[in-house]
Amino acid sequence: MKKHNVYVCRCEDVTLDELYYWIHRGFTTFEGLKRQLRIGMGPCQGQICGEVIRRELANFLKKHPADVKTHTIRPLIMGVPLEAIAKAGDQDES
């Protein structure tokens, strides 16, 4: 498989090629890569790319995957429309 055909992040269309481009520029942590490539910032919030990128970083850094930190988990777990949040808030007040 060619590296430019392998998608490591499906939310933001990031290929293995692009991942390595930024790794070679010195971004060798998930948080650092996230900020250049938007991995972990899309609708899946890192649930799909997290493990794939952990494995690539572990390979590159010659570390055990368990020693490579992945993304910070942030709210929300699932996308929610803003108007639903605004309405739910109103109900609490009445």
Place this chain on the structure above:
Amino acid sequence: MKADAVIIGAGISGSSIAWHLAKKGMRNIKVFDASYLTAGATGRCGAGVRTQWGTKTNCLLAKKSMEFFEEAGDLLDYKEDIEFKQAGYLILATTREEEAIFDKNIKVQHDIGIPSKRLTVQEALQIVPHLNPDSFLSASFCEKDGHLNPFRMTDAFYQAAKRLGVEFFFYEPVTDIKTNHASIEAVITDRRIIETDVVIDAAGGHAKEIAAMAGIDVPVFSEKHEILATEPTYPMQDPMVMSFSKNIYCQQVPHGSFLMGRSNPDAKHNHDVTSSWQFLEKMAKTVCDILPDIGKLRVVRQWGGLYNNSPDRQPIISSVDELPGFYVACGFSGHGFMFSPITGDLISDLILDKEPAINAAALSIKRFDETSNGDYETSVV
């Protein structure tokens, strides 16, 4: 290890200072960060850039910086896209008092050549058709304002500084600064001692703590500001929409997602950056009032970051009389991203004893010693 200058903090300020200093000829510059590039406020900000300010100082800082952003890719010889979107800031006035303030601000802006305009509700709707016409009275607009990708902009300074020989050290927090009477001897990190007599404190939300290591009191405090991002959608909003009185800023970035934030008047002065449901609820209500169509979009993530505020909500870009060789760049009060080019330019001029582009007294830490200082910036979220 020895250095001619040590910069503490690799956010947008530290990176810009590093590049400007190296560009003006200084060598052996070392930058230390406790974490990764853009770990602080820079990687958490809305990255809006505007020239529509209320004080002359802020207008000048913003205008000079905007001129830099317009050429940034070339000046820094950066190959990636910095995602500069120059589609304006539309600032809504929702009360008579606010309209009076905008009329006053616009005079300050015009005096130094910022092409801002006052707009009626109808004119504003032509620029942003999905605005709720009943939610505001009039607006102020400047087409030069906009947005950049903060990660890319910082990377651009970082890569260019590295090419000029600046060395960066990540995940290496500064733990102490050694001084002897009124001179700096060394910077101490968790793993080495760097002998130097020039230190630049660009530690953002932790600038006060860093200055305290050198025995300097900087009158700033940090407080959490929260922000959220929606799923990406088709291009539907050109300018940033902002209202000080309704407490909101909301922009669609080139990636397609909307970023929006507001401040919390009851925020505590500390280093907490956790997310709250209270923010999410208030933010959702505010945006649904002003921009109802945006309410259909899903929120995918929310986060928090630190504002580092000064007493007059204008930056402190200054040398320190008590400790020659010590420089501070902090107190950006929520606007350090957009001021970053001029921050680097001014600090490097101070260090190299060059005539600064903007009157340095207005940004000096000394201004807080004087009792009469009425130039408070009110145009902030």
